Amino acid sequence: MRKQLPPEMLARDSRFVRTSIMDQVMDPRNQKIGERDLGSARLEPQRPAAADRARNLMHGIFTGEIQALEGAGRTTFDFDDEQAPFALKLDMARQCWDESRHVEISVKLGDWMGTEIGEYSEATFLYEAACAPDPILRLCGVNRALEGLAIDVFNTMREFGDLSGDPVLEFCEDWMLADEVTHVKMGSDWLRRLTADDPERRERALDFQRTVDKLFSLGGFRGESDDNPIQLARNFRSMAGFSTDEIDELAEIAAQAQADAQAMSTGSQ
Amino acid sequence: MSEARTGSVVTLTPAEFTLVKFDADEVRDLIRRTMSEVDFPASHDVSIEVDEVLPHPLTASLVNVADGTASLWFTGGCFESPQRQTGLSVDHTRVELGSALLRAKDRIDGGFADAPADEDIDDRRRTLWEGYAEGRLHALGFPVRVQRRRYTFRLYGGFNDVSDAAFERLWSGAPITWVELDALADELAAADTRPERKKSLRKETLRPVAAP
Numbered sequence: 283m284r285k286q287l288p289p290e291m292l293a294r295d296s297r298f299v300r301t302s303i304m305d306q307v308m309d310p311r312n313q314k315i316g317e318r319d320l321g322s323a324r325l326e327p328q329r330p331a332a333a334d335r336a337r338n339l340m341h342g343i344f345t346g347e348i349q350a351l352e353g354a355g356r357t358t359f360d361f362d363d364e365q366a367p368f369a370l371k372l373d374m375a376r377q378c379w380d381e382s383r384h385v386e387i388s389v390k391l392g393d394w395m396g397t398e399i400g401e402y403s404e405a406t407f408l409y410e411a412a413c414a415p416d417p418i419l420r421l422c423g424v425n426r427a428l429e430g431l432a433i434d435v436f437n438t439m440r441e442f443g444d445l446s447g448d449p450v451l452e453f454c455e456d457w458m459l460a461d462e463v464t465h466v467k468m469g470s471d472w473l474r475r476l477t478a479d480d481p482e483r484r485e486r487a488l489d490f491q492r493t494v495d496k497l498f499s500l501g502g503f504r505g506e507s508d509d510n511p512i513q514l515a516r517n518f519r520s521m522a523g524f525s526t527d528e529i530d531e532l533a534e535i536a537a538q539a540q541a542d543a544q545a546m547s548t549g550s551q
Numbered sequence: 552m553s554e555a556r557t558g559s560v561v562t563l564t565p566a567e568f569t570l571v572k573f574d575a576d577e578v579r580d581l582i583r584r585t586m587s588e589v590d591f592p593a594s595h596d597v598s599i600e601v602d603e604v605l606p607h608p609l610t611a612s613l614v615n616v617a618d619g620t621a622s623l624w625f626t627g628g629c630f631e632s633p634q635r636q637t638g639l640s641v642d643h644t645r646v647e648l649g650s651a652l653l654r655a656k657d658r659i660d661g662g663f664a665d666a667p668a669d670e671d672i673d674d675r676r677r678t679l680w681e682g683y684a685e686g687r688l689h690a691l692g693f694p695v696r697v698q699r700r701r702y703t704f705r706l707y708g709g710f711n712d713v714s715d716a717a718f719e720r721l722w723s724g725a726p727i728t729w730v731e732l733d734a735l736a737d738e739l740a741a742a743d744t745r746p747e748r749k750k751s752l753r754k755e756t757l758r759p760v761a762a763p
Contacts, residue, residue, distance in 0.1 A: 299634040309636060310570050311627075314604040320757065327675075330757045333703040334608035338633065350650070396699025402633040447710050447745040 285360045285450050286413065288498055289406040292352060297400030299346075303407055303500075306536055312501075316544065322508040325438055327446040335511075336442055341402040343435060344388035350432075351381035353412025353424050366417040370476075377425075380461045387454050394450055399524050411494045418476055422487040425469025427494035430519060430532075432462040437515035459518065466522035495535050502540035509540065559586065560596040567571065570603045571627050571637040578630070581641065588691060592659055596620045597652075602758070603627040603753040606636070608705045610648060611757045613669040621655035623648075626757055642694040646685070649693050653684040662728030676736045678707040679721060683732070686722035713742035 296302075325335055338516030354377040357366065389399065411423040436459040477484035484505075498504065504512040515538065519529050567575050582599060591597070603670055605611075605626035613624040629647040632640035636750055657663035657680075666672065672680070682704050689695045701718055708714035717735055721727065729736075 301636060305636045309606070311604050311606055311637075314570065315606075318604065318759065320609075327706055331610045331626075333706050334610045334628075335703075337699075338608040393698065394698050395702045398636075399698075403636065446706050448705070449710065506748055 283359070286415070287352075288413065289409050292349075292406065292409060293399075294404070297398075299400065299403045301319045301403035301405050303405060306405075306500075311352035322500070323511045324508055324513070325442050325511050327442065332442075332446075333395075336439070337392075337397045338402055339435070339439065339511075340388065340391055340395055341362035341397055343432075343439070344385065344392060344399075345402075345404040346408050346428075346432065346435075347381055347384040347388050349406060349409040349412070350424070350428070351378055351385060351411055353420070354378045355423075356383060356412060357417060357420055361417050367476075370417065370421075371531055373472070377465055377468065380465065382460050383463065387458060391451065391454055393461060407497065411497075414490065416483075416487070417471060418483060418487045421469040421472050422491035425465055425472065425495045427463050427491045427498065429465040429469065430495075430522070430524070431498050431504065431512075433459065433466060433518045433522060434512050434515045436462055436519055438512050463518055463522045466519070466524070492531075492535060495532055496539050499539035501543040502536075505536040505540055510536070557592050559591065561586070562596070562598045564598070564600040564636075565603065568601075568603050571631065571639075573601075573603070573627075573630060573639045577639065577641075578617070578644065581644050582648060585645055585652060587653050588693075589649055589656065589688075591621075591652050593658055594619070595655075595659060597623065599623045599625070599648075601625050601627055601630065605757055607631040607633050610647075612651050613758060614651045614658070615668055616655055616658040621652070621659070623651045623655065624758060625651070646688060646693055646695050648729070649688045649691075650681060650684040654680060657684075657729075662730075663732075664729075666729040667675055672747055673736075674707045675739060676733065678704055679717065679732050679736055679739075682718055682721040683724070683727060687724040689722070690724050708739045709743040709745065711742055714739055 303453075322329065325339065326332065329335070354374045357374045358371045358378070361371075392399065408424075408428055411428055412420055414420045414423055436455050440452055440455035440459060443449070443455055473484065473487060477487065502509050504510055504514060506514050514529070514533055516529050519532075520526070561579065563575060563579050563582065565575070578601075580670045582597065585591075586597065593615065596619060600623070602625070605628050607628035609626050609628045611626050612629055613622075615622050625647060630639055630644040632638040632643070634640075654663075658666060663680075666680075668678070682700055685693075685695045689697065700722070702714075704718045705714055708717060717739055720735075
């Protein structure tokens, strides 16, 4: 079996349609939308198009769970025991079990909300972060950055379920959120253990995490203001082992990503 | 004038799309086809405006009828394919057009003459009306999905048995008037045990406010 599987080789059936980040960045509507006052971007039931926005996000969670499964699965296989301790691989195997369950839950939530598998395009940049050649970079990019994003997303969806009085959505998101907290903590713990005597490697890994965090804050997707659809979940991140300084830094990264997007929009006018 | 007319005049704005890859001729064909499928009255012209700036999933539409013209406004997201950014989805376009044209038809001769302007209808009533429209589209063979509409219905009508029963009644397509729909919305509100903040509150719109 091949090691280091590239994103284009991920197995998908004909229902799935792939999109690239460039499709989103180069969309000619971006700058025009930036000129509009569309009010708060928060995902809330009383906001216009709430049902379609929730369905869209739920499908994004579904494809994200598939890629998280694939990423954790690759980490159990791509490295020998010198590169990644067996106990780390056991943690990744356990995470695979969680992600498989999340995929199933997401499919059922899609059914509940009236969405079909593959209805929305799939971007693979989550899996791309799981292709780093150093297992510690993967743990920072996937477990700390992307599973951290999952905490923010699940918390946002859980609140959406609560606000709309949807018991199924709220319950499912709460369960998945609990798992994500353990995945992030796993990444934080292994980062500290494996780089205890190698501060340079730790810094490289944290740099990679910052890059991924900035990518996933693209255009203000995640942050702490009304302009951000996904809200930074400080409390759950703290439970997952993030220090207050780390959360503050992430908030700054998100704010910078939003400012960059606005500057890009203004500059292209 | 209406008796002498043999067909509606259809106007699409913009005449050509520049920000999305919608073929305006294809959209015009879909409009005419859908008007025929829902048996839209020839007594009225149809003016359709598509705001191509607003992408999927920012879906919203407004329908009003005045002076012999049905005016329909859509976000571009209503017609856009969720799989191909800026591309047209024929199925989505047919359903959105069909639903809006049926609501316009309701206003013309379907017992909804007393309905307020779309901008003034709250989310619950709007959702009930859309459920009624999509149920009829389903019977006509349009590619609508019952669970998709049911979820939206519950979001604004409540996650409870009263709401579900109202949905089934509307989805059946059995004729209903605005007055009856208004009363049904009140029944749903009475059965909705969610705190007020969880009920339908909004009156925001994605449609830009025209400059004075």
